[in-house]
Amino acid sequence: MAGQARLPPALAALLAGLPTAGLPRLQVGLTLPDLRPWLGGNALPGVWSFAAAAPGPHVAVMAATHGNEIAGAIMLDRWLRAGLRPVRGRLSLVFGNLDALARFDPEDPTATRFIDEDLNRLWDEETLSGGRRSCELRRARALRPFLDTVDVLLDLHSMLWPSDPLMLTGQAPRAARLAQSIGLPPLVVADAGHAAGRRMIDYAPFVDPAGRRTAMLLEAGSHWEAATVATMEVVAAQLLRLAGTVAGDDPVLRPPPEPAAPPRLAEVTRTVTAHSRNFAFLRPFRGGEVVAQRNTLLALDGEEEIRTPHDDCLLVMPSLRTMPGQTAVRLARFRPDQVET
Template sequence: MNTSPFLSAAGARLEQPALDLLPLDISAYRHGNTGVDYCHRFESGRSGPDVTIIGLTHGNEFCGAHALCELLEQDTRPLRGSLTLIFNNVAAYQRFDPQRPYASRCVDEDGNRVWQTPRLKHPDTEESRRAARLRPLLLETDLVLDLHSTSNPVAPMLIYPELPDCSALVATLGFPFPQLLYKLGDYHPGMLISYAMQHGRKGCHGLVAECGGHFALESAQQAHAITRRVLYRAGLLEQDALIPPWGYEPDHSAGHYRIRNVIEARTEQFRFSQPYRGFERIARGEVYAQDEGPLRAPFDNCTLIMPARIPLCGAEAVTLAEYLG
């Protein structure tokens, strides 16, 4: 493997990551039973929630594919309701090149920003066309879990709307890692789970699980763990079902956070003031980056969430969240 360093947009030398988690061959799962490639639906024949698990919304986030393959290989079937398993951006996934491990995130654009009605009515990119095909499945679900991973090796996290029903669901999971709350409709228009909640069945719940670093074995274990816990708490698994341990140990970043601002890089000169990885907490007024001028923390308990590994002009550079405790 080529381990030669390369330069980030900030001029820092970035090492080629260790590729401990690699893509699986999922070609056997292309033809499901939904009429949409790489989508499988299993009915129990008993009343209960319709739960959807999604992996590969971003093509280089392999943990979700590993979790879905485990469920399929083990012939997991719902005790009640139904279970839908979706491999999302397979086109990007199939382009993975170990020499350019971050390049297969998408084909044309971020697949987790295209879920808006005008885009789905007139899709014009690989990701929007895929979303348009998946849309009918998302409108038939009561609970959707979207499995992701992060560019930087930080703690796993759950991201969900700040709504009583979502909070009540998460409270049953015993999740000992950071939880990020957002206002439905304000944070990232075009998010998959937000679309399902706003346009799908009444009372639909949505969770994004960020399961750790893209290429870490632990992220696959984390994806297995959160998936089976969600299915168990939804009543789709037997009471004595095997629930695997978490992939990580909790750390100082555990707690609740409220997402406040998404910061985009306005110029090619955007630079973080330090090599942040995520969950650094900074004081109000502290400079965390330079762009058209100094960028300062706008509120107390300001926490940097998923800072871009390589900030690009016009793209999201970092999310600012308030640590709630």
């Protein structure tokens, strides 16, 4: 491949680290409420857990696994203030990375994703039981015994770059089935996670082929938009109704949405991890785009070309600014029985 002089102007600008037309501006349209009433928890710091008299599953909703993703914390604050309680089983509402969340600054909103390392890349046995130390590892080790009691986990996330909402289910078929039964968002993606480490939804009890516990990760929309909070509320409420954890007409919860087509299921065929500091897409792709033709050039990683491996290639959460070792994009295809006609 030749040098940058032959690249399209937008790509050359990205490779040079210059501002590029089409990249979204970061605007914070949400205000983080006073979370001090919830920091102590009643089970662990930042963990509120409520049991009903009637038996049922333990359902946990996790927010702020990344400290700058405040939409989920806003939702949990509302539910706690409104006194949401289960009618069956146990309901737990969890603020994940308390230290990073406490440092969130709307003037620098991307700075507090974590303190030392990503809390959502630590969930393998070697890391959890090893000798390494960090702020996030302390939190993961504190949360681990609690997560060992959870039957269904919904981990709430939001996105920096433009993308349609979706549910990530890892590689456990039972998680994909549950996500589809919730009915929204309209896209469910089964994937193998990240090269940089295992996510909470990939924690062994949730993916054990012989087990019944399960976990899903909701990517609800842009980080700091009211619509993202609303999406989280609708999806989480549907899960609680489906599990029988809450009454179907509980006034705290958003009403169920109008019936719609079942979510489509896509399976990741390649996870693209950036290897150079010069990783750049040819244009600012949006998550949820489908590239029709196989072998279409999407990005350059230094001199390596990143191309679509098959026709009708779904782009899952392309990251328009990617550092080496980070996931740049996941490439997926819809299951044969999920293709629209």
